[in-house]
Amino acid sequence: MTDLNFHVLFDALPSPYMVLDTELRFVAANPAYLAVTKRRLEDLLGRYLFDMFPDPGENGRRLAASFRRVLDTGQPDTLAYLPYAIALPEAEGGGLSYRYWTCAHTPLPGPNGKTAFILQNTVDVTDIVRSGEDATLPFRQIPETSALIQRAQEASAMKDALAREADAFRRLFQQAPSMIAVLSGPDHEITFANDTLISFLGGRELVGVNVRGGLPDIAAQSFMGWLDDVYRSGTPISGNGVPIRVARPDQNAADHYVDFAFHPIFDEHGAVKGVFVQGMDRTTHVEAEQRQRVLLDELNHRVKNTLANVQSIAKLTLKDSESPAAARAAFEARIMALSHAHELLSRSSWRGADLRAILTRELRPYGANRAQLTGAPVRLAPRAAVAMGMVAHELASNAAKHGALSNGEGRIMADWHLEPDDGGSSLKIAWREAGGPTVGRPERRGFGSRLIRMSLEGELGGTTDMRFDSDGLKCHISIPYEDGLRHEHD
Amino acid sequence: MKMVCGMSTTDKLQGLKVFVVEDEAIIAMMLEDMLSDLGCNVIGPCTGLKQAHEMLAGAETPNVAILDVNVGGEQVYPVATALKERGVPLVFATGYGSVGLAEVWRACVTVQKPYTQDDIVRALGMAVGA
Numbered sequence: 290m291t292d293l294n295f296h297v298l299f300d301a302l303p304s305p306y307m308v309l310d311t312e313l314r315f316v317a318a319n320p321a322y323l324a325v326t327k328r329r330l331e332d333l334l335g336r337y338l339f340d341m342f343p344d345p346g347e348n349g350r351r352l353a354a355s356f357r358r359v360l361d362t363g364q365p366d367t368l369a370y371l372p373y374a375i376a377l378p379e380a381e382g383g384g385l386s387y388r389y390w391t392c393a394h395t396p397l398p399g400p401n402g403k404t405a406f407i408l409q410n411t412v413d414v415t416d417i418v419r420s421g422e423d424a425t426l427p428f429r430q431i432p433e434t435s436a437l438i439q440r441a442q443e444a445s446a447m448k449d450a451l452a453r454e455a456d457a458f459r460r461l462f463q464q465a466p467s468m469i470a471v472l473s474g475p476d477h478e479i480t481f482a483n484d485t486l487i488s489f490l491g492g493r494e495l496v497g498v499n500v501r502g503g504l505p506d507i508a509a510q511s512f513m514g515w516l517d518d519v520y521r522s523g524t525p526i527s528g529n530g531v532p533i534r535v536a537r538p539d540q541n542a543a544d545h546y547v548d549f550a551f552h553p554i555f556d557e558h559g560a561v562k563g564v565f566v567q568g569m570d571r572t573t574h575v576e577a578e579q580r581q582r583v584l585l586d587e588l589n590h591r592v593k594n595t596l597a598n599v600q601s602i603a604k605l606t607l608k609d610s611e612s613p614a615a616a617r618a619a620f621e622a623r624i625m626a627l628s629h630a631h632e633l634l635s636r637s638s639w640r641g642a643d644l645r646a647i648l649t650r651e652l653r654p655y656g657a658n659r660a661q662l663t664g665a666p667v668r669l670a671p672r673a674a675v676a677m678g679m680v681a682h683e684l685a686s687n688a689a690k691h692g693a694l695s696n697g698e699g700r701i702m703a704d705w706h707l708e709p710d711d712g713g714s715s716l717k718i719a720w721r722e723a724g725g726p727t728v729g730r731p732e733r734r735g736f737g738s739r740l741i742r743m744s745l746e747g748e749l750g751g752t753t754d755m756r757f758d759s760d761g762l763k764c765h766i767s768i769p770y771e772d773g774l775r776h777e778h779d
Numbered sequence: 780m781k782m783v784c785g786m787s788t789t790d791k792l793q794g795l796k797v798f799v800v801e802d803e804a805i806i807a808m809m810l811e812d813m814l815s816d817l818g819c820n821v822i823g824p825c826t827g828l829k830q831a832h833e834m835l836a837g838a839e840t841p842n843v844a845i846l847d848v849n850v851g852g853e854q855v856y857p858v859a860t861a862l863k864e865r866g867v868p869l870v871f872a873t874g875y876g877s878v879g880l881a882e883v884w885r886a887c888v889t890v891q892k893p894y895t896q897d898d899i900v901r902a903l904g905m906a907v908g909a
Contacts, residue, residue: 586875589874589875590874590875590879591874593874593875593891593892593893594803594874594892596892596893597803597806597874597892597893597894598803598805598806599893600809600893601805601806601808601809602805604809604812605805605808605809605812608812676804679804679805736808739808740804740805740808743804743805743807743808743824743826744804744805747802747804747807747824747826747827748802748803748804748807748826748851750826750827750851
């Protein structure tokens, strides 16, 4: 019986084998290995594997880690699936050949029993992978053609592992809180869409649909152009707070803001074959920011406006007063009236204030028994409430100076009601003073009467009728009333 | 209470017919006083757009107008357009500054509330070229 020559056996194996030492230098390689890697034996022997087949990326790290495990544990290690580009020789035009491999690494002991070599059996599974490949790589199902893989038993284990890995990936992406889609081809056919994206787009069927033809509402917006750009250029595009209008089948079109990133997916030749889409619905955040900006603008405007009012009161009071002391007192009292109106309004978050509350606040300093207020609750909108507060203050302080509140006995009767008129209703207020000293029409129009006329007739679009009867002032006010009075804004 | 301002400008403002739209009573009163102090004749103050259009139809063509931008929840631009068609120079008064103005009116003179009498003198001067 002829002795079996293991060199002959090694060289005759149809599957690619090579042997590395512990420094990962080539010790041997069989012709099948040289054929598949397109290398000559003399070019490899003694050379460091990663000098021969460099890969600075994740796949290089995975391969190195597998060798490390074999050396550390003395146990075989398998890489079920390893994409690994190898450089083509000049004679074949150079460049990189993108290949997929499965590798089994087996420790070979040296004389002292320690691992001295690593035997690698590597199988090029590129054709199998490509046969089932599309743009959904992490999500693809393993083709049943794996019978072609030489190590049938290992292949089955690998297949399960890979399927589990793919399933885990799929679940992870499917349930991710951000929106994820994988698009394939120039028309952006959706080959994967996760739950968040499906619900964002209103529960539509997405997989198998192409964005260009099947999602007209999205395709009509800038997103289509960006997808085309990424597909054409291979350059990622991202955007923050980009408005998007989604026509949901179950409800009206809704405006949203999204952060998004479109990344190209490359094939083994480096050509773009699809787009990886990630998105985050930022509508709540963007709208909150917008609301805040509006509120700040409004606050700024209101402060400016209030300052303008204070300035006007100061200027007009100084001009109108007989002495600096009188000016100071009148100015303070008017600022306080403005402040009271603001206080009442802030209690309702500036929705409005009740007429009775406004009148009560301005008459309070003169004693509760001096004024009789009669009328149902009437809500005044902010502008009307401020104007009415200032008017009530002027009427009351005038009464305190010259009218019913200037002696011990006089009284004020204020009553009001809503009266329907053409197209709406009017708020009628009657202010009657009695028991005060006899009054006559003042010789000149001061701040108070000017303000009353300008506020009620001008600002609030109403009418006033002031009569200085012998028993006291009668002031009849009528202002248009549409639930809360007009002038919600200014 | 006359304030001291650049005499050459204030002289040119004497007798100027100033159309005023301002819906806030207290501010309207102050502006009315400021203009009277400067020797201007005030047309208005109008506190609403409807009143402004009516007054504009009945009055002599003003020499200049001071317009509050937001008048009773409405924007003053229709009145501004009517005035512009009659060749009246405009000054806008707003709590937002010139950014509170619609794009087409940004080139107009603006005064930001609160404004002083000097601000009004300067704005009128720029508007009428005094």
